[in-house]
Amino acid sequence: MEKSSSSRGKKRERDEEIGTAAEEIDQFPSLEENLTFSDTLVAIRIMRAQFPHIDKITMQPFILRSQLYSSITDRTQVDRELESLRREKVLRIFKLNTGQDDHAIMFVDDYLKQIDLVMKRLEAKKPGSLVIFEWFKTHVIVARLEPSIDHQELCSLLSFGGEVKDEHVSLLINTGLLVSKTRQLIDPNMYWFAIPNIGSILKGLSQGRKELLSLLSRRKYKEMMMVSLEKKRLRLSPLDMRFHLRDLIGSGHLKTVQSPTGLVVRSKRRKP
Amino acid sequence: MSMWKKIGDRETGRLCTNRFANYVRSSRVSSLSLSNYKDIVSAHRGSVNSLQVDLTEGRYLLSGASDASAAVYDIQQATDFEGSGLVAKHRPLFVVDKRHEHGHKYAVSSAIWYPIDTGVFITGSYDHFINVWDTNTTQVAVNFKMPGKVYRTAMSSLSMSHMLIAAGTEDVQVRLCDIASGAFAHTLSGHRDGVMTVEWSTSSEWVLMTGGCDGAIRFWDIRRAGCYRVLDQSQSQLGRRPPLLQRATVNKASTSKSSSAGQSSSMKTRTPQRKIANGNVSKQFPISRLPAQAKGSMRQRLHPGLLSSQDRATAHYGAVTGLKVTEDGMYLLSAGSDSRLRLWDVESGFNTLVNFETVRLQTSKMIQLATTQDSSLVFVPCMTAVKAFDVWSGKTSLIFRGHYENVNCCWFSSQDQELYTGGNDRQILVWSPSKSFVEEGKDTRKGQVHSVDEDNWSD
Numbered sequence: 001m002e003k004s005s006s007s008r009g010k011k012r013e014r015d016e017e018i019g020t021a022a023e024e025i026d027q028f029p030s031l032e033e034n035l036t037f038s039d040t041l042v043a044i045r046i047m048r049a050q051f052p053h054i055d056k057i058t059m060q061p062f063i064l065r066s067q068l069y070s071s072i073t074d075r076t077q078v079d080r081e082l083e084s085l086r087r088e089k090v091l092r093i094f095k096l097n098t099g100q101d102d103h104a105i106m107f108v109d110d111y112l113k114q115i116d117l118v119m120k121r122l123e124a125k126k127p128g129s130l131v132i133f134e135w136f137k138t139h140v141i142v143a144r145l146e147p148s149i150d151h152q153e154l155c156s157l158l159s160f161g162g163e164v165k166d167e168h169v170s171l172l173i174n175t176g177l178l179v180s181k182t183r184q185l186i187d188p189n190m191y192w193f194a195i196p197n198i199g200s201i202l203k204g205l206s207q208g209r210k211e212l213l214s215l216l217s218r219r220k221y222k223e224m225m226m227v228s229l230e231k232k233r234l235r236l237s238p239l240d241m242r243f244h245l246r247d248l249i250g251s252g253h254l255k256t257v258q259s260p261t262g263l264v265v266r267s268k269r270r271k272p
Numbered sequence: 273m274s275m276w277k278k279i280g281d282r283e284t285g286r287l288c289t290n291r292f293a294n295y296v297r298s299s300r301v302s303s304l305s306l307s308n309y310k311d312i313v314s315a316h317r318g319s320v321n322s323l324q325v326d327l328t329e330g331r332y333l334l335s336g337a338s339d340a341s342a343a344v345y346d347i348q349q350a351t352d353f354e355g356s357g358l359v360a361k362h363r364p365l366f367v368v369d370k371r372h373e374h375g376h377k378y379a380v381s382s383a384i385w386y387p388i389d390t391g392v393f394i395t396g397s398y399d400h401f402i403n404v405w406d407t408n409t410t411q412v413a414v415n416f417k418m419p420g421k422v423y424r425t426a427m428s429s430l431s432m433s434h435m436l437i438a439a440g441t442e443d444v445q446v447r448l449c450d451i452a453s454g455a456f457a458h459t460l461s462g463h464r465d466g467v468m469t470v471e472w473s474t475s476s477e478w479v480l481m482t483g484g485c486d487g488a489i490r491f492w493d494i495r496r497a498g499c500y501r502v503l504d505q506s507q508s509q510l511g512r513r514p515p516l517l518q519r520a521t522v523n524k525a526s527t528s529k530s531s532s533a534g535q536s537s538s539m540k541t542r543t544p545q546r547k548i549a550n551g552n553v554s555k556q557f558p559i560s561r562l563p564a565q566a567k568g569s570m571r572q573r574l575h576p577g578l579l580s581s582q583d584r585a586t587a588h589y590g591a592v593t594g595l596k597v598t599e600d601g602m603y604l605l606s607a608g609s610d611s612r613l614r615l616w617d618v619e620s621g622f623n624t625l626v627n628f629e630t631v632r633l634q635t636s637k638m639i640q641l642a643t644t645q646d647s648s649l650v651f652v653p654c655m656t657a658v659k660a661f662d663v664w665s666g667k668t669s670l671i672f673r674g675h676y677e678n679v680n681c682c683w684f685s686s687q688d689q690e691l692y693t694g695g696n697d698r699q700i701l702v703w704s705p706s707k708s709f710v711e712e713g714k715d716t717r718k719g720q721v722h723s724v725d726e727d728n729w730s731d
Contacts, residue, residue: 074665075629075666076625079625079627080510080511080625083508083625
């Protein structure tokens with residue numbers, strides 16, 4: 001189901017030369033060929049399949065919005081398709097706290113699986129407190145599609161399941177499903193939805209971004225071939241290079257330029 | 273060549289006049305570049321914060337700067353020529369600054385013309401004053417003291433019955449000042465932080481739109497108390513107008529769950545709606561749009577006009593730094609300190625989800641946006657460049673790089689299709705359509721004759 005709108009004949013030949021070795025490492029197709037897609041849902045599915053496997057943390061795949069912007073040329077189309085997919089309850093959008101306008105997109109099934117993982121872990125430690133998660137899954141997630149929810153509505157939706165106590169809400173916050181909006185002007189009674197167990201990955205995300213940007217800024221001309229950049233590994237981030245590249249290209253920090261030898265990645269910021 | 277052909281088509285009736293005019297205008301706009309025949313000599317020693325060309329004749333440019341000065345330039349008639357008559361220099365007709373006895377003491381953040389004629393202009397400044405000046409005598413006629421730094425002033429260009437200046441200040445209330453009486457008319461409360469931008473609607477003389485540092489954009493009808501709409505960025509529509517069916521489903525979905533303070537469905541009228549939440553309806557709040565919960569905290573009985581202050585929907589994740597209503601009055605563009613530019617449908621209040629490719633916008637100061645008359649392009653100051661985006665697809669169509677430092681304001685004069693931009697580098701730059709070779713040849717001969725304008729007389 002892979003569609004690539006920019007395919008170069010030479011690249012294909014070279015790939016065939018590398019031959020069987022490349023086919024074995026089939027989960028790393030060249031980013032250069034798979035940079036752009038034609039449809040948002042296709043792009044999301046493929047990026048979900050390409051989500052890196054992280055050793056110590058079990059994490060369902062998620063995609064950043066900036067990654068979608070780098071893959072599809074028309075950003076308005078991305079926004080609108082995401083909106084309609086969100087309304088159809090196919091996926092959910094979460095606002096992340098790393099940086100200005102970061103959003104993570106996750107399929108609803110994956111999100112439910114992630115909640116189940118959290119529930120299993122909690123069951124081992126503190127049995128009997130799981131009923132609140134069931135209420136959360138069946139009532140809140142289904143009814144509220146926006147990335148945030150306020151306290152009143154949360155309690156009213158949870159009470160469809162049974163009687164809600166404050167400890168239940170604090171349990172939800174402790175496991176990381178809800179984050180209270182700490183910004184001064186926003187009502188302290190409002191919560192952002194969040195993906196549980198994502199904390200270390202987000203830290204890795206911001207550190208990986210910085211590392212990649214500094215890697216390019218240390219070079220003499222602030223640029224590097226995409227092919228060689230892809231092969232590098234980031235020390236500080238559990239996510240792979242391709243994830244970070246798509247993210248930074250989409251958010252505008254990096255720019256890709258066509259050159260006779262292939263795509264070149266250039267650092268865009270002129271000021272520090 | 274193609275111009276002659278088009279004129280011929282218009283003559284024979286193959287091309288209708290409006291289309292011809294639009295064609296000429298849009299081809300001129302697409303060739304905008306730093307003008308090589310027109311130059312404005314800025315009299316300011318501080319960054320230029322506000323620019324406006326008067327709405328009656330399109331002849332005088334008013335600018336306000338951070339060194340407490342405001343100046344007026346005649347943009348159609350040059351004061352002198354340079355480069356053997358090829359470059360027209362426009363020096364200011366007059367400058368009012370700190371040395372003036374009633375001049376401002378701190379930065380002038382906003383300078384606007386009185387919409388009816390150019391005899392009066394209004395400046396708002398960080399020294400908490402709004403001054404109304406008489407242009408001919410350059411004296412202050414009336415002044416208003418505000419409780420905080422004035423960020424923006426605006427007057428409605430459509431008003432037939434009122435002469436109110438809407439002022440957005442650091443204070444949470446928007447004040448309306450009346451020039452006729454010299455007093456404050458009333459205040460509009462609802463914002464939770466300073467109000468950075470104020471714009472009157474171009475379709476109704478009573479509707480005011482304000483954007484605050486809390487990220488909310490509110491629509492006010494000044495004849496009523498309270499705002500009638502708060503724009504929420506999560507309420508969106510896909511396309512120029514909401515499809516009829518979809519609107520019905522949005523309303524149904526929101527009435528089936530309990531209403532929250534943050535979710536305001538698209539109701540334009542403020543008829544009290546009874547939202548039944550879980551079958552518990554507290555009899556005490558029949559008009560309340562808030563959920564009446566047995567478990568929820570007790571809410572005070574509020575006047576229906578103040579209910580909107582409970583609505584905490586935000587249009588941007590940061591402060592709203594710029595607002596612009598399109599000339600047809602149907603859409604609103606807003607720029608925020610989260611570096612996003614959003615397009616809103618005024619009628620339904622939804623975000624149209626057009627993604628403008630902005631990477632960074634300046635966050636601490638207000639920016640002034642400009643649109644072309646047919647609302648096809650929007651000019652946005654992005655750091656040191658001004659970018660023109662296509663309003664409907666969000667793609668960058670033109671980039672104007674010329675300023676040495678951040679650009680604060682821009683104004684598009686639809687009469688001559690020229691763009692004026694002012695920035696922190698104290699310069700006002702003119703971007704005009706490139707002149708054709710034929711015209712240039714004529715100008716060199718008539719270089720001297722230009723300075724005598726026989727229409728420039730007065731009794």
